[in-house]
Amino acid sequence: MSRVFDSDLATELEDLERRALRRRLRTIETAHEPYVKVDGREMLMLASNNYLGLASHPEVRRAASDAIARYGVGAGASRLIAGSIEPLHELEREIAGLKGVEAALVFGSGYLANLGAITAIAGPDDAIFSDELNHASLIDGCRLSRARIFIYRHRDIDHLSSLLADAAQARRRLVVTDSVFSMDGDLAPLAEIVDLARKHRAAVMVDEAHGVGVIGPNGAGLAAMLGLEREIDIHIGTLSKALGSYGAYVAGSRTLADFLLNRARSFIYSTGLAPAMAAGASAAIRLIRSAPEIIERLWENAGYFRAGLERIGFKLAPTATPILPVMIGESADAIRLANGLLERGVYVIAIRPPTVPAGTARLRVTPTAAHSRADLDFALAAFESAGRELGLISAAVSRCTP
Ligand SMILES: Cc1ncc(COP(=O)(O)O)c(C=O)c1O
Structure with a gap:
């Protein structure tokens, strides 16, 4: 057999x-x-x-090993079960500060953040609009949500506009895009997407996995570069690329963070990020902001x-x-x-x-x-x-x- x-x-x-x-x-x-x-x-x-070489930077290594010495290696369980260790809260404050938003919630990885955020926000009565070259984790989040999925041609605002007009009846409308496309290195037309989304009462979710630490003031990402921090409803980013660590965040309003803490299954049913990863990522953010x-x-x-x-x-x-x-x-x-x-x-x-x-x-x-x-x-x-x-x-x- x-x-x-x-x-x-x-x-x-x-x-x-x-x-x-x-x-x-x-x-x-x-x-x-x-x-x-x-x-x-x-x-x-x-x-x-590892765009900035921070995965092996002495200050990042030191922060991670100090965190292991103090908090041990594993987080023990989901943060809602075994309690939420301080380095994760510190990291969430650092991320919110970098992104210029109210709050952040840390997830175990970018894949988990995208899956968790999309499936919490969108369901069968909703419509999601997704760039055809979005990362697999966004695609999988869209599929798992059971929302109606409209795939628009890569960076094609006219196509997105006509699809948004077709889904006026949906309960929620969510436009999802990478900021920096991971296999092409080009940028989403974020300002135009935000304009369109406002016109159609759609929320905007931007995955800055390859933007954070790379682009924008102090590496805050494409949204910050364009002055759109407050216009983007859901900011996603990973700690695993330019920040040299592991894990990811969703950032935005305090309400969004509280909502996901209650609704995102990949947050609720998965062990909290390891303290060393959180402390390493915090050190990386401080390093980028200071130098x-x-x-x-x-x-x-x-x-x-x-x-x-x-x-x-x-x-x-x-x-x-x-x-x-x-x-x-x-x-x-x-x-x-x-x-x-x-x-x-x-x-x-x-x-x-x-x-x-x-x-x-x-x-x-x-x-x-x-x-x-x-x-x-x-x-x-x-x-x-x-x-x-x-x-x-x-x-x-x-x-x-x-
Ligand atoms: C755009 C994008 N989003 C999400 C992810 C997933 O992040 P992680 O590696 O932290 O799971 C990646 C890369 O792996 C990515 O390129």
């Missing part, structure tokens, strides 16, 4: 393998620093969301690397952020290039369907604030040599590296 079950699964895995879609884990044996040890080899890391030049370094590095890739002859998606999608097309080609880079000591990963639409496989490259110019030049030389060897760039393009 179990052998039949296993061979059934194995057949599916073989099918993924045939279509160059099978995924595997690689073991990292060191901290997330510019160079990591992968399966015994030193490699330059260009695949993480925002770290964000400038990230953007300078991303600009330098992007210009280098384009000079070599790679085609990038029209990104507006430090997420650099090197467009390849076919999954097999993207894997060959990623493997060529791994062989040359550069850690990048091919992003393939279903994470991105068919025919748009890419390498998602993320220089961080922690990389030096020498690191980036080393990686550009590897891109150039691997790209040439595989025939993915033309030999006629001038050399980019000095």
Whole structure:
């Protein structure tokens, strides 16, 4: 019986393998620093969301280990059951301060925050409007809510407008969007979305997973950059990317936070965030607010690397952020290039369907604030040599590296 079950699964895995879609884990044996040890080899890391290098920053590490010394490792149970440890409350105050809103509620992860917030707010009588390139956790939250889902073309305000007009009868209307699209690096047209939403009495939920720590004043995100902090009804963000920790938040009004504390199933029925993660994230926020030049370094590095890739002859998606999608097309080609880079000591990963639409496989490259110019030049030389060897760039393009 179990052998039949296993061979059934194995057949599916073989099918993924045939279509160059099978995924595997690689073991990292060191901290997330510019160079990591992968399966015994030193490699330059260009695949993480550790945009500011804070996952291994001494102050963030110290805050996390102090929290372990004082509070232990685990939170014990759901915060509503075993009590809510102080570092989580401190973190919620830090987040509300950064975002310029009344309150925040911390969740176990971004996936859980999106699932919990959407399913608490929307139900079968409601309508959700979702950008077609939204993150999987937003998509899954929409599906699980059992609300009517209207998917609008990527960043297409006219399409969103016509869909909103079609759902005038819904009890609640909720527009949901990433602020920075995770696989493309482009930005949601937030001001236009807010205008439209107001016209149609819809609430707006923005996932700033890749915005917080990266964009806006002190890394407060896209909404803050546009002065829309108070216009967005539900701010979501993760602690796991630029903030170098783990966990996530929903921020907005005090009423929203209280509502979710009572209604979000992924908050109520899941163990509270570990104290070390909360303390690490608080330290990261304080660090960014006191020394925002770290964000400038990230953007300078991303600009330098992007210009280098384009000079070599790679085609990038029209990104507006430090997420650099090197467009390849076919999954097999993207894997060959990623493997060529791994062989040359550069850690990048091919992003393939279903994470991105068919025919748009890419390498998602993320220089961080922690990389030096020498690191980036080393990686550009590897891109150039691997790209040439595989025939993915033309030999006629001038050399980019000095
Ligand atoms: C836009 C977006 N939202 C949510 C998540 C999920 O966050 P987490 O990794 O904390 O679960 C991610 C990334 O993983 C993301 O890119």
